[in-house]
Amino acid sequence: MISIFVAEYNRWANEKRRLKLHETPPSTPTGDIEKALLTMQNGSPGEITRCMAAIVGYREDPDLFYRALESYKATEGLDFTLVGVDGDQAADMDMVRVFQMVYPKNSAVIHLDEPLGEIAMRTYSKLVDPDMRTPEDIDYCNELTIAHCCQLAREILREHDIQFDKTQPGGGITKLCIYEPHMHKKAIMFTSFIFSIVISEVLDIEFMWSSDSDTIVLPDSLQKTIATVAGDENAGGASSGLVVHNEHDTLWTKLGSAVYWCELYLTRSTSASSGTSDCQSGPSTVFRISALPGILYCWYTQKVMGKRMIVNEDRHLTTNLLLRGWTVTYVSDTLTATDTPTTLSRWLLQQVRWGRATHIETFQQPKVYLLNHPVFFWAAMKREIGPLIVFFSILYYLITGHPFVYFCWWDLVFRAGYTIIYNWLRNPDRGPTNGFAWIIPALLFYNLPLPAIQIWSMATVLEGGWGTTMRSNGEMSKQSQSQLWKRWHDLGFFVLWMGVIGGTCARIAGGLLSWSDIAIFRALWVGILVPSVITFYALILS
Structure with a gap:
């Protein structure tokens, strides 16, 4: 019953955030200039929720990737689409060709000789001094490193003559594909985020939708999720609910679809009811772009007991946002369609990988529980101990x-x-066929x-x-x-x-x-x- 109550409270809180977009800004000035700028709403809600999308992948099935990119054409408020491909070998060119097929106009392709994440690590090693021990010094080096990477991204865009001005002859570039040598998902995400920061500055965009190459968005997926973040100046990110688009492939995808319906809505709503969701789902995440520069480098270089972590990218991004005072929510009444494993073995391996990420983020930063609502701690312990x-x-x-x-x-x-019964009445996902x-x-x-x-x-x-x-x-x-x-x-x-x-x-x-x-x-x-x-x-x- 507690889970049902907090799920309803989470939906009410999200709707309240979206309604704030339509309210008149208060006339009483605030002493916090930064928050005052964030809460200024001079344009319409549609203007405020303008966004860009960053989609990353590695050797995706071409047909599925084609469907994923096509789904963004029906999305409102999407001003720019960035695709990141983790690989530059012959087998990786299928994704580049699909991008060019779906977006033949106002698009460009850029090849990077080296992932920006590796450049960032070398830059940081040159900036940091052994005598630097205070958190302020470390944060300063992190910010300088990200600023250097952003400057490199600007130079790369200039070298390839990428014009974003739509008034130019032929119109500006609105679709960009970047591919680089294969490393891991974190590497291509880091590169995509750096370019997103630079492009958002040029286009005056505040929000970025981050997704995977196997994810199909619905017409309102982006706008409803972004509106939830835009209505709360303290919100650094959010993620939407998920459904399975390959439900009919095998017995295991059918079961996986039913699991998403049974489990996701209630479990994710529990901690999110306090404004502190513990994980932004990789396929359906929104970030306030101004929150990213301060967390990108420490996210990319995370170590646990001296070992570099590369597979808990979604949860660690969320943890870093929470540690810096941002709230993160789960938009349970909005859906995005993702892919689920087609065999039992792949399903188990996926669950184990997610389990490892959950353990790391639950115990590595206990400070996060002191900064957030007690419900967040209760949900984490329930998930671990149960x-x-x-x-x-x-x-x-x-x-x-x-x-x-x-x-x-x-x-x-x-x-x-x-x-x-509650799930059947309130979950926006209608569940699998013959549920x-x-x-x-x-x-x-x-x-x-x-x-x-x-x-x-x-x-x-x-x-x-x-x-x-x-x-x-x-x-x-x-x-x-x-x-x-x-x-x-x-x-x-x-x-x-x-x-x-x-x-x-x-x-x-x-x-x-x-x-x-x-x-x-x-x-x-x-x-x-x-x-x-x-x-x-x-x-x-x-």
């Missing part, structure tokens, strides 16, 4: 036959029932692996691999050729966990049917071995 309690409760029952915590099936059914038939399978599909994912992602929290390949034909073929030992390392935890689940179910059945201890012991081994063997064959050998 699956651990379930894991040890199941393991304890499997070994001893006694419950670790009190459990009531009727309570579970009642809670699930009213949550599903009621998929709700129970989806809840099992998500919640059964969750405790094992929590444990394994904690144990491997410093692993920096992406886990899954991209969707181009060449990249998908690499995954099918991966070595047996690597698949066991990545997915073996789930094989073992299915044995635990099978054994636990056997013990429950033995207790309900009043079996003897010997019969229960035999059933335990059958329950452990059969699911483990089946899962091992399906995930590791196949």
Whole structure:
């Protein structure tokens, strides 16, 4: 019930922010000049929410990328589109060609010899002095580094004669594709953000939509999300809700779509009700561009116990915004369509990667809890501790036959029932086709692996691999050729966990049917071995 209450409060707060765009600015002057400038609303709401989009990707499926870029043509208030391609080899040119196909006019393509993130690291190393220890000195070096990168971006645009003035003959450039040597998603995001800062200065744009190459936007995705940020001068960013556009591809995408419907709306609304969302979803994020220069360098160079982090890009951006006093919200009544993995193995790898990012951002910066609402801390601890309690409760029952915590099936059914009814009434996502038939399978599909994912992602929290390949034909073929030992390392935890689940179910059945201890012991081994063997064959050998 608490989750439902805060979800409703979050929707009310977001609507209140959007309504502020239509209000007359107060006549009483504020002593804070910077906030006064942010709250000035001399134009119409549509003028205030003008924006640009930054879309990044690596070896995306050409057909999906084509659909993604096409979807931006129906978007209102989008003044500029920037596409970043992480790679400059022959296989990467498919994305560049798709860009040119979708945007043949008023567009340009630029190749960078080196990612700007690497240039930034060299620049920072020259600026920083061993005697610099205060946070102010470090922030100053960060700002100088970003300023240097922005100046390089301006020079690159001048060298390629990129004109943004629409009054020029032939019109100005409104679509730009940048591609650079392959590194990782953080690298192409950093480059895209630097160019976005420079372009936004020229076009006088305050907001940037950041998304992925597999994401399809709806006509109102950008404007409603941006309006929520524009209506609150303290808001540094937001993200919209998500639906799945490849629901009908496989059984696993159908289940994934149902999971998004069952879980995302309520779980994301919980912390966001206090104005402190813990993660801006990569496919559907809005930033106030003026908030980016102060956080970009420390975001790009994040280290955990001396190891460079490259896969928790979305959560760490959000953490940095919160640490600097900006609020971040979840716009639950607005939707964007994203892609979900088509196989069980890719789904598990994605969940483990997200789990690692969650652990890092939950515990690395405890200061963030002191700066934000207690609800933010409660949501974080609930997310971390809940699956651990379930894991040890199941393991304890499997070994001893006694419950670790009190459990009531009727309570579970009642809670699930009213949550599903609320979701059906209020979630803007109407759910998968024949949704009621998929709700129970989806809840099992998500919640059964969750405790094992929590444990394994904690144990491997410093692993920096992406886990899954991209969707181009060449990249998908690499995954099918991966070595047996690597698949066991990545997915073996789930094989073992299915044995635990099978054994636990056997013990429950033995207790309900009043079996003897010997019969229960035999059933335990059958329950452990059969699911483990089946899962091992399906995930590791196949």
